Amino acid sequence: MLGLLLTLPLLVFSASATLECDAVPWKLPFHTANGPHIYSADNKEVTYLGTNWPGHQNAMIPEGLQYSSVKDIVSHITGLGLNSVRLTFAIELVDDIYDGVDATLEYTLTNALGAENGTIVLGEVLAHNPQFTKDTTRLEVYDTVALELAAQGVYLHLDNHVSKAIWCCSNNDGNAWFGDEYFNVTNWLRGWKFMAAHVSLSFKFFSGTINKI
Numbered sequence: 385m386l387g388l389l390l391t392l393p394l395l396v397f398s399a400s401a402t403l404e405c406d407a408v409p410w411k412l413p414f415h416t417a418n419g420p421h422i423y424s425a426d427n428k429e430v431t432y433l434g435t436n437w438p439g440h441q442n443a444m445i446p447e448g449l450q451y452s453s454v455k456d457i458v459s460h461i462t463g464l465g466l467n468s469v470r471l472t473f474a475i476e477l478v479d480d481i482y483d484g485v486d487a488t489l490e491y492t493l494t495n496a497l498g499a500e501n502g503t504i505v506l507g508e509v510l511a512h513n514p515q516f517t518k519d520t521t522r523l524e525v526y527d528t529v530a531l532e533l534a535a536q537g538v539y540l541h542l543d544n545h546v547s548k549a550i551w552c553c554s555n556n557d558g559n560a561w562f563g564d565e566y567f568n569v570t571n572w573l574r575g576w577k578f579m580a581a582h583v584s585l586s587f588k589f590f591s592g593t594i595n596k597i
Contacts, residue, residue: 408534408537408538408539409467409537410424410425410428410430411424411425411426411428412424412425413425414430432467432468432539432541433465433466433467433468434466434467434468434469434470434539434541435461435464435466435468435469435470436469436470436472437457437469437470437471437472437529438472438545439471439472439473439474439526440472440473440474440545440546440549440552441474441496441549441550441551442495442496442497442549442550443492443493443495443496443497443522443549444473444474444476444477444480444487444492444496444522444549445489445492445522445525445526446471446525446526446529449509449512449513449525450505450508450509450512451508451512452512453512453513454513454528454529454532455532456512458529458532458533458535458536458538459536461536461538462536462537462538466538467537467538467539468538468539468540468541469533469538469539469540469541470541470543471526471529471530471540471541471542471543472543472544472545472546473526473542473543473544473545473579474544474545474546474547474548474549475544475546475547475548475568475571475572475575476547476548476549477522477523477549477575478571478574478575478578478579479571479575481523481578482574482578486521486522486523486524487521487522488518488519488520488521488522489506489509489510489516489517489518489519489520489521489522489525490502490506490518490519492522493505493506493509494506506518513528515528516528523582530583542579542583544572544575544576544579546559546566547559547566547567547568547571547572547575548566
C-alpha cells in the first residue's frame with residue numbers, strides 16, 4: 385500500500401469558470417484554516433462524500449464505459465448523494481504523451497485486452513458513449529469525465545495512483561517507493577506537472593491558477 389500512500393494526489397476540482405457558480409455547492413478555491421477542516425473560498429465548511437473511479441489500469445481510461453455512458457455513471461454517483469470523485473491515473477499515460485502520442489481508444493483497448501476482446505469492448509464503449517470515436521484519445525476521455533462531473537456538481541480529486549498502469553497495490557509491484565522499478569521520480573514529477581497544467585489550461589480550475597505540487 386506504500387505506493388498508494390506516497391503518490392499523494394493534488395486536489396483539483398472539475399469546475400470551470402462558467403460551471404462553478406451554477407453546479408458545484410462550494411466556491412473555489414478551497415483552503416484549510418485551523419485543524420483538519422476544509423473551507424470554501426467564502427469560508428463555508430466543506431464535507432466530502434466521495435467515491436473512487438479507477439482509470440489507472442492497463443487501458444488507462446476511466447473504467448466502466450463499456451457498460452454505461454459517462455453521463456449516466458456521474459448521475460448514479462450524484463443519485464447516491466455523493467459530491468466528489470477520486471479519479472485515478474497512471475504516470476505511464478503522461479510518459480506516452482511525452483514519447484509523442486496519446487493513444488486512441490482503439491489502440492489502448494486492443495493493446496490492453498488483445499485484438500478480439502479489445503475490439504468488442506471498443507464497440508461497447510462507443511455504443512454507450514457516442515460522443516467518442518475509435519480515434520478519441522485517452523486524455524480526451526478524462527476531459528469528458530471531468531466536464532460531466534462539473535456539470536453535475538461533483539468535485540474531482542485527481543489521483544496519481546500508480547506509475548506503471550497495472551492493478552495495485554503491493555510492496556513489490558514496482559510502484560511502491562521512489563526509485564522502484566517503475567517509480568521513476570523524474571517522470572513522476574513531470575507527470576504531475578503535466579496534469580496540473582492540463583487541467584488549469586483546459587478547465588480553468590482555481591480560476592486559472594494551480595497550486596504548487
